[in-house]
Amino acid sequence: MFLDSYTKKHFTDEEKVMTANKCPLEEVNKQQHAIFISKLEEFQSRFEKENASAALTLAVQQELMDWFVNHIVKIDLKMKECVK
Numbered sequence: 001m002f003l004d005s006y007t008k009k010h011f012t013d014e015e016k017v018m019t020a021n022k023c024p025l026e027e028v029n030k031q032q033h034a035i036f037i038s039k040l041e042e043f044q045s046r047f048e049k050e051n052a053s054a055a056l057t058l059a060v061q062q063e064l065m066d067w068f069v070n071h072i073v074k075i076d077l078k079m080k081e082c083v084k
């Protein structure tokens, strides 16, 4: 639940900054945020069915690692190039 609320708040704040600064990656960023939120909802649904199973824990860990490498590094960090 913490990850869900934190993520949505953070994404909203980040998207506002990108929009205000007309960042070129704004749309890609928003699309990837939407996909990530869907994945979180999927994980929440799985958690309700299987609790913190090893498979679910591993899937969440894998998704977070992938998010760090493929979103935070490749999209979010580029925000510094357009934020004034």
Ligand SMILES: [Fe+2]
Pocket: 014, 029, 033, 071, 075, 076
């Ligand atoms: Fe982002």
